[in-house]
Amino acid sequence: RQAVYAALRDVEPVSRDGVRVKVMINAGLREDMANLSLTGADGIGLFRTEFQFLVSATLPQRERQTRLYRDVLEAAGDKPVMFRTVDIGGDKILPYLRHDDGEGEENPAMGWRALRVALERDGLLKVQARALLEAGGGRTLNVMFPMVAEPWEFDAAKAVFDGQLAYLRSQKKLLPEAIRYGVMLEVPSLAEQLDLLAPKISFLSIGTNDLTQFLFAADRANPKLAERYDWLSPAILRFLRRAVRGVEGSNVDIGVCGEMGGRRLEALALLGLGITRLSITPAAVGPIKELIGRVDLRAIREAMDGWLDSPPENMRATLANWAVERGI
Ligand code: PEP
Ligand code: MG
Numbered sequence: 001r002q003a004v005y006a007a008l009r010d011v012e013p014v015s016r017d018g019v020r021v022k023v024m025i026n027a028g029l030r031e032d033m034a035n036l037s038l039t040g041a042d043g044i045g046l047f048r049t050e051f052q053f054l055v056s057a058t059l060p061q062r063e064r065q066t067r068l069y070r071d072v073l074e075a076a077g078d079k080p081v082m083f084r085t086v087d088i089g090g091d092k093i094l095p096y097l098r099h100d101d102g103e104g105e106e107n108p109a110m111g112w113r114a115l116r117v118a119l120e121r122d123g124l125l126k127v128q129a130r131a132l133l134e135a136g137g138g139r140t141l142n143v144m145f146p147m148v149a150e151p152w153e154f155d156a157a158k159a160v161f162d163g164q165l166a167y168l169r170s171q172k173k174l175l176p177e178a179i180r181y182g183v184m185l186e187v188p189s190l191a192e193q194l195d196l197l198a199p200k201i202s203f204l205s206i207g208t209n210d211l212t213q214f215l216f217a218a219d220r221a222n223p224k225l226a227e228r229y230d231w232l233s234p235a236i237l238r239f240l241r242r243a244v245r246g247v248e249g250s251n252v253d254i255g256v257c258g259e260m261g262g263r264r265l266e267a268l269a270l271l272g273l274g275i276t277r278l279s280i281t282p283a284a285v286g287p288i289k290e291l292i293g294r295v296d297l298r299a300i301r302e303a304m305d306g307w308l309d310s311p312p313e314n315m316r317a318t319l320a321n322w323a324v325e326r327g328i
Helices: 002-008 030-039 050-054 062-076 115-120 122-135 151-170 194-200 208-216 234-247 264-272 282-294 297-309 315-325
Strands: 022-027 044-048 081-084 140-145 178-185 203-206 253-256 277-280
Touching (some): 002 282, 022 030, 030 282, 044 277, 050 062, 062 081, 062 122, 115 122, 115 151, 122 140, 122 151, 140 203, 151 178, 151 194, 178 194, 194 234, 203 234, 234 297, 277 282
Parallel strands (some): 022 277, 044 081, 140 178, 178 203, 253 277
């Protein structure tokens, strides 16, 4: 694998019409950081902070969290890291963090998870906010919140960070030089309120794994449904097109951090939707960078717009033909 990574490490993801696309990787552990230099990726577009919680027997204390975040930032050097606050609960059960009534949930993916847990157990979010703010001292810190369904949830989460920031300032601690706040778009209801959210955030990361399961009401963990819904379905692509349009004209940097972006035709479709920041699994970085180098963004955007206005019978086959005809 390392040899394959090395061969494509220095490929610049510049489209044929000269657009530099950002190709980042998803990570969650210290060990993942080596993939940055191995793949030549532009940064960590999704750092899943819950991994530290999942591999711990007890709730990670603040100092341990701070140490991890600091190590990750050091390892990333000048490249950005987008830290996602904990997405636990639901199916990612922590034995030391029990649901109040101790009961399992019938629909954990749609249940008490992520920001819903963090806002209720706000001690959890306070500790994590302090750890991130301290670790980001003297740097730019990127923070994003998972499973935001309504803009007020972003406000509430950011207020926790503001409170910790004020505390650190009063203690004369070294603060981040800049803090960029972002939100995951993975709950469809948020897409209807992007205009309200956009002025408050710096970036939006589309989590296509959860978004797809909610859009189709299809459990992402159920193998019986895995073949049933296609990421290239007009339902998803039209949804994404609306999301892209929803933040157009604002300063929101929009990207995709779900698995969809790591597949060739899916990545091509995302480029066609105007998305120029992908965060993907490390093994996909080289192939996707190569793909980008062969694509004329203007051409795929125009084609995609037409296909979405009047969808072909088989979007996957249509995209594949388009790519083959152009030697992509
Ligand atoms: C997603 O839902 O697409 C995502 C990137 O987050 P996760 O896979 O961690 O739920
Ligand atoms: Mg998700």
